[in-house]
Amino acid sequence: MTQTLHVQIKSADRSDLEERLEAIDAGEDVDPSEPTLSIENLETFGRVFRSTNLELLEAIVEHEPGSIRELARLVDRNPPEVLENVNELADYGLVELEENGRAKRPVVWYDEIDADLPLTSKSGQGPKANA
Secondary structure (H helix, E strand, C coil), rough: CCCCEEEEECCCCCCCCHHHHHHHCCCCCCCCCCCEEEECHHHHHHHHHCHHHHHHHHHHHHHHHHHHHHHHHHHHCCHHHHHHHHHHHHCCCCCCCEEEEEEEEEECCCCCEEEEECCCCCCCCCCCCCC
């Protein structure tokens, strides 16, 4: 079964979080929301999802390495560089690092990323013409 992470370019939207928490506290049924990652701007999106990081995510999903060192071997890169990239991915919630003895095992729960990339500054509005 495919697990999809949705990625969007916009500030994190937490407008309905309080309402959802109140409904849960009141014992109401709340529909689960889609797992979504909000990236603040296109520049950050490009940095986080650059080809070297995507290569790491693909290797983690396909091979389930037991450590950063094993992941580095899979992508033929130096472990310190891979660790730096994996830590960046972990900072955004794209990778979890599980303790595996003395090693840290990179894990992802999804096997597909769906990105919403608006081509205008405000969704649904075209570019402004110069007057």
